[in-house]
Amino acid sequence: MPTETFEFQVEARQLLQLMIHSVYSNKDVFLRELISNASDALDKLRLAKLRDDSLDADVSDLHIELEVDKDARTLAVRDNGIGMSYDEVGELIGTIANSGTAEFLRELKEAKDSANAEGLIGQFGVGFYSAFMVADEVTLVTRRAGEQQGTRWQSRGEGTYTLEKVDDVPQGTSVILHLKPADPDNQLHDYTSVWKLKEIVKRYSDFITWPIRLVGEKRDGDKDAEPETLNSMKALWARSRDEVSDEEYHELYKHISHDWRDPLEIIQLQAEGTFEYQALLFLPSHAPHDLFTQNFKRGVQLYVKRVFIMDDCEELLPPYLRFVKGVVDAQDLSLNVSREILQQDRHIRMMQRRLTKKVLSSVKSMMAKDPEKYATFWREFGAVLKEGLVVDPDNRDALLAVCSFATTRSGDETVTLKQYVERMPDDQKDIYYVTGESRQTIDNSPHMEAFRERGIEVLLLTDPVDEVWVDAVGEFEGKRLRSIAKGEIDLGSEDDEKKDSEREKRAEEYEGLLGWMREQLDEDIKEVRLSSRLTVSPACLVADADDLTPALESMYRAMGQEVPHTKRILELNPDHELVKGLNRAFKEREDKAELAETAELLHALAVVAEGGRPKDPGRFVKLAAERLQRTL
Structure with a gap:
């Protein structure tokens, strides 16, 4: 079969250029990556042979081999592992056809320094191409175990590569690097140097379970007879x-x-x-x-x-x-x-x-x-660890012991549930929490107002899984986990009881407004009531104690589960001037059309305050603009 020439993808060409013109401080990682690939190939062959004894493959002396030719300035990394077929070479080596390439390039551009950048090589599975950091040309010759014909891949990294089928190829893979010209001022990166190769293998690959052998240095056609094993192979x-x-x-x-x-x-x-x-x-x-x-x-x-x-x-x-x-x-x-x-x-x-x-x-x-x-650890993996609180009840206590959370009193630190409970006031019966998309959204939530005024600590939960695990766990050390955005809140101090008594007296005063607003907003809410949790904002939305939150509804729908829309409760702050004025106007005016718009705006403001979106954003903006215009 004749040699065929192919062009690299755009992303592959970009990747190769980054390797060829590499500014990475540590070019030694190329050998680590090639040895790692060779080790994987040996693992795969041994397992394939154990599972299928009829496989035509020699597994009597599986190993990795390094060979240097100083005169030709080549370094070969060989293994007698599983090898690759012609099609596999085209798919796995020729095109870098995987979704990780684009992500690799993006993160490479965002890397803050060369040390960060060089580490991304192996992370995204493009380790083979790190060979172009030290080589002007790379040749790969391979034959898959059990097949008779081999394949040669060759490229200078300049936009094209060649593929051809070849005969008389040993089982496994050989990667031959045609090294860049020597730098007389930098002997530390002379990869034809035996001591340099030994140093790299010892540092990066000593634990590889297969022998890594350095065959005698090639010079003037002579070759030492005895290869030297460079790694300890200790598990x-x-x-x-x-x-x-x-x-x-x-x-x-x-x-x-x-x-x-x-x-x-x-x-x-x-x-x-x-x-x-x-x-x-x-x-x-x-x-x-x-x-x-x-x-x-x-x-x-x-x-x-x-x-x-x-x-x-x-x-x-x-x-x-x-x-x-x-x-x-x-x-x-x-x-x-x-x-x-x-x-x-x-x-x-x-x-x-x-x-x-x-x-x-x-x-x-x-x-x-x-x-x-x-x-x-918690910053990087806390969100995924909390999934266990939902799916692994057997280890729930152990998980709760290692979970920690931001609170209204913790600043930039986090606290455990045990620490939260230990500093609860004697008259506090529940562990309070609030969920939201971000710390900023939660901090500005109207639901926080009464808790902030009274100095009651609240857990601030911003991961999507938080919407689920709090219901699954339910309580901790006999204390109920309770959302400050659900149900009616009774914070229970003597002063508050006096205020609640005064509000009860005013309930009759607001009864007409509450019933009328309930009729006006019937499509969106199930109830309108006076609030004990608001001190600054005019209104907020809350759910009944057993209702799904809007975030949880959205999460279930995103997973393909149909859940009915849950109407929520609109709470009004009777101490707010807007609510007082609305109540006066309701009693005084016969024509309540304009008041209906005010009620609609009040509901939309409550939606926005918790980070939501009004049902009709365009209408909301129009009504708000008209009201603002009248104030000028």
Whole structure:
């Protein structure tokens, strides 16, 4: 088959140009990425052979090989792993045809410095292209295990690449880098140097479970006979904590997660007894950009007796811990285990329960010992962790113990429910909370007025999941969780009782207005009543205690569930001059047409005050403009 030339996509060309003209401070990461790809290929071949013994593939000496030719200035990274077919090379290497590329380019432009930028290489799965940071030309030769014909891919990164089918290709993949000219002033980046290659492998890839061999340096056609193994190949999860440095753990985490940052926390677990397994888990220091998307790949790496089984085993941790990365090595599972078997295996369920409890206990320990580190964790992952309060009642108490929330008294800090309860006044019976889209919206909510005036602490909940978990949990230590935007509020001091008594006397005075407004706004509200929660605003909207909030209604509809629209209650502040004036006008005027517009405006203002949108924004603006004009 003749050689074919293809053009890169626009995004791929942009990516290549960034690599070719790289200003990254640490170009060494290219070798880390190529070795990581080779290791994955070896894992996949061993597993494929274990599952299908008839596969025509040699697995007797699986390894990664580095070979340098100083005279030709080439560096080859080879593996005898699973390899790729002609079509796979075109799909996986030739076009970078994945949705991550655009996101990678966007985040690359937003990276504040070169250290941030270089870390994005592996994170977005474009590690192969990091080779162009150090090479003028890259050649890839590969043959998929079980196939007879190989494929050669070649590019100078200038907008095109070539593909051709070739014969006599060994099983696996070879990536040959035609290195850029040597810089005599910078020997630290001479990738034909044996000591440099050893340094990079030791720093980034010592934990790789396959031997990484440096074959004898090529010069004048001679080749040393004995290759040198550069990595220790020790499984870090099988070693005690004092035998492994933090740097080694960090590099394993980066290899697994494709994150350039160090992990926030390292969690190690060794289970012995009837079912033995080892786990090495990591809490990241930063939430991935796609954590809340449907396509987010969650799960940890699963090994069985040091044999790699799968990359993203979802069954080992619940979805609300999907940010956790790591390795679990089980001793008693079948090597031929499938995802379907994992979903039903009782040992897997036992492991998930134990791992979940271990992660939560580690977060609790972090909260007590290192509040600053916990604050980072909660800022990045609190919203997803709270999902567990809804879906995992068995661990609800453990989850509540590690959750914290902003309050009206906490400033920039967060407090636990236990801390909130400990500082409640003796006469306060409930834990008060308010939900909203943002801290600013909540702070300006009319529902807060009476609580702010009386110094009562309120939880400020701004994550979408907050609308759900408060109902699922219901109470904490015998104290009911109560929304300040639902039901009638009785704050209960003596002075307030006097005010309430005065308002009861005025109820008869407002009875006509309340009934009339209820008729005027019948399509939108179920009741109009006087408020005990307002001190500044003229009106607000509240829900009955058991009603869905508008935000929760929207959430259910977004998930495709049909829910009926719930009418809400309009509360009026009888101490506000606008409400007083409206009541006087209602009693004095026969023609109430203009008052009907005022009632409509009052309702719309209550909707806007809580961050909502009037039913007819154009009409609202028109009415408001006319009223403003009359004041001039």
